[in-house]
Amino acid sequence: MAMSEKRRVLVLEGSPRQGNTKIVTDWVLSGLGKKGIALTRLAVCDLNINGCRECAGCTGYKNEAGCQQEDDMLEIYDLLIDSDLVLWTSPIFCWGVTSQLKAVIDRCFALLTGENLLKGSRWAVVLTAGGDHFEGADLAVAMFRRLAEFGQVKYLGQFVAANCPDPAKLRRMTEVAEQAKAFGRELRRELFG
Numbered sequence: 001m002a003m004s005e006k007r008r009v010l011v012l013e014g015s016p017r018q019g020n021t022k023i024v025t026d027w028v029l030s031g032l033g034k035k036g037i038a039l040t041r042l043a044v045c046d047l048n049i050n051g052c053r054e055c056a057g058c059t060g061y062k063n064e065a066g067c068q069q070e071d072d073m074l075e076i077y078d079l080l081i082d083s084d085l086v087l088w089t090s091p092i093f094c095w096g097v098t099s100q101l102k103a104v105i106d107r108c109f110a111l112l113t114g115e116n117l118l119k120g121s122r123w124a125v126v127l128t129a130g131g132d133h134f135e136g137a138d139l140a141v142a143m144f145r146r147l148a149e150f151g152q153v154k155y156l157g158q159f160v161a162a163n164c165p166d167p168a169k170l171r172r173m174t175e176v177a178e179q180a181k182a183f184g185r186e187l188r189r190e191l192f193g
């Protein structure tokens with residue numbers, strides 16, 4: 001890919017509020033920078049995305065998602081396939097990602113049932129947690145890693161902000177901000193070499 005070509009970055013934001021995860025995601029994106037980046041941010045909680053109904057309708061399609069449900073996921077399928085980087089973000093809710101983001105993840109199955117349309121994608125993850133790394137963030141990271149492996153997606157890593165206080169306090173945590181920005185810079189190096 002030519003250096004001059006814009007890298008398409010899709011951020012799938014799983015938090016239901018504009019709180020900790022948004023703050024940390026903003027830091028990561030500021031490290032990633034704006035130059036040469038075409039950014040799409042989608043707050044999945046504001047969209048209409050149902051869970052997978054396991055109807056197997058997608059299994060009849062080879063080169064498209066072929067999902068039988070006509071909701072906002074149809075737009076996300078194209079973005080997932082076309083993006084140079086997908087950044088999944090979520091707070092940890094009960095040892096996993098939010099149910100709204102999990103619906104998107106489950107619906108990705110429609111991209112794997114025919115020809116693998118996720119193959120060669122690049123994924124990274126941003127998580128925030130009220131507890132430490134082992135109160136659910138570890139499990140969410142494992143889920144993303146395993147799914148990426150299954151889908152032959154290149155997993156670029158994760159930034160986990162554990163022991164998050166309320167958003168007002170988090171905003172003042174300059175060390176976390178610097179670490180998150182450094183992660184964003186790493187992602188930039190992955191995209192531009």
Ligand SMILES: Cc1cc2nc3c(=O)[nH]c(=O)nc-3n(C[C@H](O)[C@H](O)[C@H](O)COP(=O)(O)O)c2cc1C
Pocket residue numbers: 015016017018019020021022090091092093094095096128129130131132135136137164167
């Ligand atoms: C319903 C609910 C469940 C939660 N479950 C966990 C959990 O299992 N582990 C954890 O570390 N934090 C848990 N938390 C804390 C959130 O992960 C943490 O406050 C997060 O930073 C909130 O991000 P947000 O402001 O973007 O929503 C939970 C919070 C809520 C509201």
